[in-house]
Amino acid sequence: MRLRGVRGSRNVEDRRRMGGGGKAGIGGIGLLVVLAIGYFAGIDVTPLLNQLPQERSEPRELSAAEERAAEFSAQVLATTETVWGELFPEQVGAAYAAPVMVLYSGVTQSPCGGASGATGPFYCPVDGKAYLDTDFFATLEQELGAKGDFAAAYVIAHEVAHHVQDELGILGEVNGLRQNASQQEANALTVRLELQADCLSGVWARSVDGLLEPGDLDEALNAARRIGDDYLQKRAGRVPQPHTFTHGTSAQRSSWFAKGYDSGQMNSCDTFGAAEL
Template sequence: MRLKGVRGSRNIEDRRRSGGAGGKAGIGGVGLLIILAIGYFAGIDVSPLLDGATSSQAVTPRELTAEEEKAAQFSSRVLTTTEDVWTDLFADQLDAEYQPPILVLYSGVTQSPCGGASGATGPFYCPSDEKAYLDTDFFATLSRQLGARGDFAAAYVIAHEVAHHVQNELGILEQVNAARQKASQTEANALTVRLELQADCLSGVWARQVGGMLEPGDIEEALNAARMIGDDHLQKRAGRVPQPHTFTHGTSAQRARWFATGYKSGKIDSCDTWSVRNP
């Protein structure tokens, strides 16, 4: 993805200098990120595994590595592209004003009004404070451990979390959360899958709008990332037989298909995962 010349977003909250040491004490950075990734995308409760990793300790401020600084610059510039795209699309397609989210960069574990990373594992969006949360070490895990390589795969992760903010701006998250509270666990999971697939589709819409920044192979990187973090694939990776009633993000095929749908259309209304019988 060509980001040279793209300004960095002002909507960044970097907590990494004051965090991470205590959160990684029990398991270790790479091991923790793998657990968080599998738990987040496969819908597995990993809280017991994190008990030893989230012990509170005095944290000494630290300097960021060159790799961490690079990840922050990348994330900030990708966030800027989402701000520009959604501002334009809200105005053009919805006749509405877009209010962008804050992107919180953290290391290991962090806290939010929606809970800690042990409860909302991996990258996540919290509608209560309208912030997206990202441990930039996740980029390495995505590439090296989950097989989703390339800078556009990492950009897709950011775009997906921002898409949840778009859903929040449109009132979709509130409606779905209300419906989930009245549903059985299986029904609630099915609603969550539709929500996540819509976020994948909205990520595709964003990708279409930044087409001038794309390099050969970028869309393939995003599609591969979508497949690598499908519920069925990750449950197999965790040594489990895929259980569709536990899915919370959708299968590899579903995730790739909905991203492609958004990319091909470039339209917000193409991302209606609620009206179709089998998303």
């Protein structure tokens, strides 16, 4: 992704100097991937969470790699601000209010609960912030096989897409429906919510097409496949159980991203009205 000369967003809250600063106990990337798989595949990783460091009060210096990750994240976030700031008036007829992105290391707190490697990147509608441990980029590439900077950019775009859903009122409506649904029904609603975010990420990707380099689109599609519920459950040694899916299969995730990219239209992302996903 060509980001040279692209401004960095100011809507970034960097907590990493006060964070855990690494993963203790099980160690490094190995722990990250176990936690990531636990989140996406619905596996109980509570015993592992006890080995995570606590958020500490002493400031620490960030490594050069962490500084680069922050710069990259801020630039990608800025592209989402530009894209949705233009598309909302054009396609929705409303103004767009951009979210804040919280960068953290190890563990942090949010109004939606504690954040750690187990939660993965997520969006909290209570404070309108997207939370990201930038070490997840390493997990994505080294352990899940989703290589390339555009794979990492897709992760950010996906979380911002949840904010887009929040701005549209979709997130609140679905959360209300999930509270009165069975677990299986709630999971099915969550899948449609996540696939819509993938589609909206594709709309964003279409709008930043001028920044893409050869192979970038393939990187995003590969990332979508690598975090499909069926793929992650197989990777964890389990037989895929569709009733437990919360994000969609690899095929569904990549397909909906591609649909958003091909159309460039937010109204093409109506996963809730789709007879088949």
